[in-house]
Amino acid sequence: METPLQILSKVVPGIISHIPQTLLYWFLPSVLALALGSLLCWARVTNRRNPLYWICTVVISFFRGTPGIVQIYIVFFGLPKLIWAIGYDVSDWTAGVYFIIATTLNLSCFMAETLRGGYLALDRGQVEAGLSIGFSRVQNFVHVIAPQTLKVALLNIKNLEIDVLKDTSVAYTIGAVEIMGYANRMIALRSGLGQLWILGAAAVIYFVMCAVLEIAFNLMVRRISRYEEVAR
Amino acid sequence: MTELSASAEATPADAPVVSVRGLKKSFGGVEVIKDVSFEVSQGQVLSILGPSGSGKTTMLRCINALERPDSGLITVDGVSLDYGKGKPRYRDILAQRRKTAMVFQHYNLFKNKTVLHNVTEGLAVVQRKNKQEAEAIAGEALEAVGMSGLEDRFPMHLSGGQQQRVSIARALALNPSVILFDEPTSALDPERVNEVLRTMKDIASRGVTMIVVTHEIRFARAVSDTVIFMDGGRIVEKGAPDKVIDHPQTDRLREFLNSLASREFE
Ligand SMILES: Nc1ncnc2c1ncn2[C@@H]1O[C@H](COP(=O)(O)OP(=O)(O)O)[C@@H](O)[C@H]1O
Ligand SMILES: [Mg+2]
Numbered sequence: 001m002e003t004p005l006q007i008l009s010k011v012v013p014g015i016i017s018h019i020p021q022t023l024l025y026w027f028l029p030s031v032l033a034l035a036l037g038s039l040l041c042w043a044r045v046t047n048r049r050n051p052l053y054w055i056c057t058v059v060i061s062f063f064r065g066t067p068g069i070v071q072i073y074i075v076f077f078g079l080p081k082l083i084w085a086i087g088y089d090v091s092d093w094t095a096g097v098y099f100i101i102a103t104t105l106n107l108s109c110f111m112a113e114t115l116r117g118g119y120l121a122l123d124r125g126q127v128e129a130g131l132s133i134g135f136s137r138v139q140n141f142v143h144v145i146a147p148q149t150l151k152v153a154l155l156n157i158k159n160l161e162i163d164v165l166k167d168t169s170v171a172y173t174i175g176a177v178e179i180m181g182y183a184n185r186m187i188a189l190r191s192g193l194g195q196l197w198i199l200g201a202a203a204v205i206y207f208v209m210c211a212v213l214e215i216a217f218n219l220m221v222r223r224i225s226r227y228e229e230v231a232r
Numbered sequence: 233m234t235e236l237s238a239s240a241e242a243t244p245a246d247a248p249v250v251s252v253r254g255l256k257k258s259f260g261g262v263e264v265i266k267d268v269s270f271e272v273s274q275g276q277v278l279s280i281l282g283p284s285g286s287g288k289t290t291m292l293r294c295i296n297a298l299e300r301p302d303s304g305l306i307t308v309d310g311v312s313l314d315y316g317k318g319k320p321r322y323r324d325i326l327a328q329r330r331k332t333a334m335v336f337q338h339y340n341l342f343k344n345k346t347v348l349h350n351v352t353e354g355l356a357v358v359q360r361k362n363k364q365e366a367e368a369i370a371g372e373a374l375e376a377v378g379m380s381g382l383e384d385r386f387p388m389h390l391s392g393g394q395q396q397r398v399s400i401a402r403a404l405a406l407n408p409s410v411i412l413f414d415e416p417t418s419a420l421d422p423e424r425v426n427e428v429l430r431t432m433k434d435i436a437s438r439g440v441t442m443i444v445v446t447h448e449i450r451f452a453r454a455v456s457d458t459v460i461f462m463d464g465g466r467i468v469e470k471g472a473p474d475k476v477i478d479h480p481q482t483d484r485l486r487e488f489l490n491s492l493a494s495r496e497f498e
Binding site: 123125126128129130131132133134135136139143144147148151224226227228 | 296298326329330332333334336338340341342343344345346353354357358386387388399402403406
């Protein structure tokens with residue numbers, strides 16, 4: 001009979017060694033979704049006669065209105081067929097690639113709506129002030145519009161990012177290996193012996209990562225909202 | 233102080249710095265500026281009076297190229313936009329905007345930036361001045377509006393009058409060919425009005441060309457070289473302040489001046 005300590009000492013190093021995978025499955029979609037989400041957001045705030053507006057609206061409501069796991073399966077099984085149909089062989093793509101693609105698409109849609117909320121809350125007066133002092137459109141975007149949009153959106157982005165970090169744990173369902181995939185494989189190898197200890201260890205690691213992310217975002221929020229503090 | 237005094241550059245002494253010809257602008261089929269023309273010479277102060285809705289704000293916004301007129305020719309310090317020939321090039325719009333600066337009724341300061349950075353932002357980003365230069369110019373501009381010592385405050389922690397003076401400094405620092413003021417004191421508490429008017433008077437005495445939309449008749453009389461009275465999108469009267477304000481020729485201006493006078497006793 002193994003003691004809990006023995007079980008943990010066998011699996012925890014393995015779990016820890018999979019932290020980089022989990023972080024990759026979180027980080028890449030986050031960065032890509034910030035870019036893609038900004039584009040979608042832009043399409044959603046242009047005028048409604050633009051066909052792009054309607055296309056993006058439909059795409060966004062699809063991704064927001066269906067379960068993430070369904071989207072992951074659709075991308076995992078559907079995308080290779082689609083790419084194959086246009087004449088490319090992607091059989092060497094790993095499951096992780098499909099997971100990153102599916103997560104990026106999903107997160108982009110949520111990101112777009114979050115950014116849009118920030119954009120709609122913009123103070124028009126400050127935007128005009130930027131133009132009036134001679135900012136070009138790009139300068140005004142960089143120096144006035146983007147910072148203000150982000151400021152309003154940042155709390156929601158924090159929640160999105162924490163969800164994405166936790167949801168990397170479903171990547172194992174299509175065979176991508178990260179913390180949860182490794183933990184599951186260990187449990188299977190050990191025929192379920194010490195299952196709760198292994199899951200518990202994974203939970204603690206997720207918890208620590210989420211806590212660090214939360215603290216980082218809170219620091220950012222505080223920094224970006226500095227000007228609202230009461231005067232000292 | 234030279235950097236903050238008006239830009240006298242290439243413009244000959246008597247050529248107008250701002251020239252507006254045949255300006256027309258409508259919103260949704262309603263014409264709110266109906267064929268307006270006027271000029272402002274270097275270092276002059278033009279005040280615009282008129283009831284609410286007469287098109288004063290719209291006209292300033294056209295000069296700042298924040299609004300696109302339907303037709304008319306606007307020239308600011310050599311940069312001309314001829315709206316009669318369709319949409320002007322973006323490059324020219326930007327050039328004209330950079331010749332003008334606007335002081336808004338509600339200050340419109342960048343709330344997430346300190347007083348100093350509100351003023352340095354345009355210098356650094358638009359005029360590509362380095363940090364030292366930008367801060368030196370901003371320091372002078374803030375001194376000119378009596379805001380030295382409050383550089384590190386955020387707008388939220390300033391009174392309305394202080395915010396408006398910062399916004400004047402933001403405009404002044406850019407050394408534009410003309411500063412446009414849109415009712416700069418009408419959002420202020422009454423006891424804050426004078427500090428801003430005094431600041432504007434100081435700026436005017438430095439030879440800065442100004443167009444001021446205001447309801448402050450005594451200020452307009454004391455500071456302006458020319459006064460325009462607008463009503464219904466047209467210039468109804470125009471001339472020296474003692475003529476327009478003290479000897480109005482039309483019933484409409486008389487009524488307007490009376491309504492302002494009675495307002496003061498409320
Ligand atoms: N963006 C706009 N859209 C529609 N109507 C406007 C707009 N801006 C101004 N107007 C109208 O134009 C007229 C003149 O407005 P404005 O220039 O603000 O006058 P003033 O500054 O003299 O009070 C008003 O009737 C106003 O309702
Ligand atoms: Mg107005």
